[in-house]
Amino acid sequence: MPFIDLDAIDLRILNALQSDGRLTNQELADQVGLSPSPCLRRVRRLERDGFIRTYRAVLERESVGLSLTVFVEIKVEKHSRDNAQALQQALAAMPEVVACHMVSGTADFIAEIVVANLKAYEKFLTEKLLVLRMIGDIRSNFALTRVKSDAVLPLTHLKREAERREPDC
Template sequence: MSISKKLDLMDLKILKELSANGRLNNNQLAEKVGLSPSPCWQRVKRLENEGYIEGYVALLNSEKLGISELVIIEVTLERHDDDILARFERAMEALPEVLEVYLTTGEYDFQLKVAVKGTKGYEAFLREKLYKIPGIRHSRSSFILRCFKKSHSVQPNTEILNS
C-alpha cells in the first residue's frame, strides 16, 4: 500500500459517485466529476491502493431470495479472554446468515445483523448454530420491522477536508 495523500475535492466527488453507483465505467465517472478519463482512472487507482475504496459489490434483494427477516442479536460472552474472542469471531465468519458483527461497549459484547427465513429460520439459526458456539452467556434479539434508511457506505463531504 502506498503512502496516503490528503483527499481533495475531486477525490471526494469520485468517492461520492462510486458509492452511489459502483458500476460506472471510467468514462462515465470522468464525465460526472468533470475530469478527463486518464486522470480520473489514476485517481481511482490511487484511492483503491490507499484503501479509501475497499471494494465493489452487488446488493442482493433478500426478500426475492426468500430471506424475509432481519434480526439484530445482542450477545454477551462468558469471558473476554483472547481465545474466547477469537473463537467467537471465527464462528461468526463461518455463518452465512450473519451479515454484520460489531464488538460494542455497554451491556452486550457484540451486535449481530442476521438474515433468516422467517421465525422458523430464526429458531433454527439460534438452536442449530448460535447456541452451539462455546462461550456465549446470554443473547437478546430484536426483529427489524422496517428499514427507514439504509446506507452501504459513508458519504464523503467537504468537512473531511477541513479536519
C-alpha cells in the same frame, strides 16, 4: 488512524462510486470534471491505497427470500481475549451474519442476522449460536421495518481538508 490524503476530486470520485459502482470510467470522469485517463489513475490509486475496498451488487433482501432481519445481542461467557476472538471468528464465518460489531454496553457484540423466516432463525439460533461455548447470553431483536441500510458513507468531514488541497490530476 491512517493519514488521509484526499482532495476534492478524490471525494467526488468516492461519492459518485458509492452511489453507483457501475459507472463507466467516462461517466465518472464527466461527473467529477476530469478526462478519462486521470480519472482512471485516481480510481486505481484509491483502490490501491485501500479507500475503495470492493465493488458489489446490493440485493433486495425480500426479493431473494430473506425477509427476516434479527439484531442479536451477544454476551461473552467468562470474558477473555481468547473467547472474544473465537466468537468473532465464528460469527464472521456464518453467512447469515451480514454485519457484526464489538460494542460496549449491556452486550459484547451485536450481530445483524438475515434469514428467510422465523423457522430459519430458530434453526440458526439452535444449531449455530447456542452451540458456541463462549456465548453467555443472547437477546434477539426482530426488525419490523427496514428504515435505512446500505447507505453511502458520509464524507463531509473530509470536505474542508480536501478543498484546501490543490487537485493533482
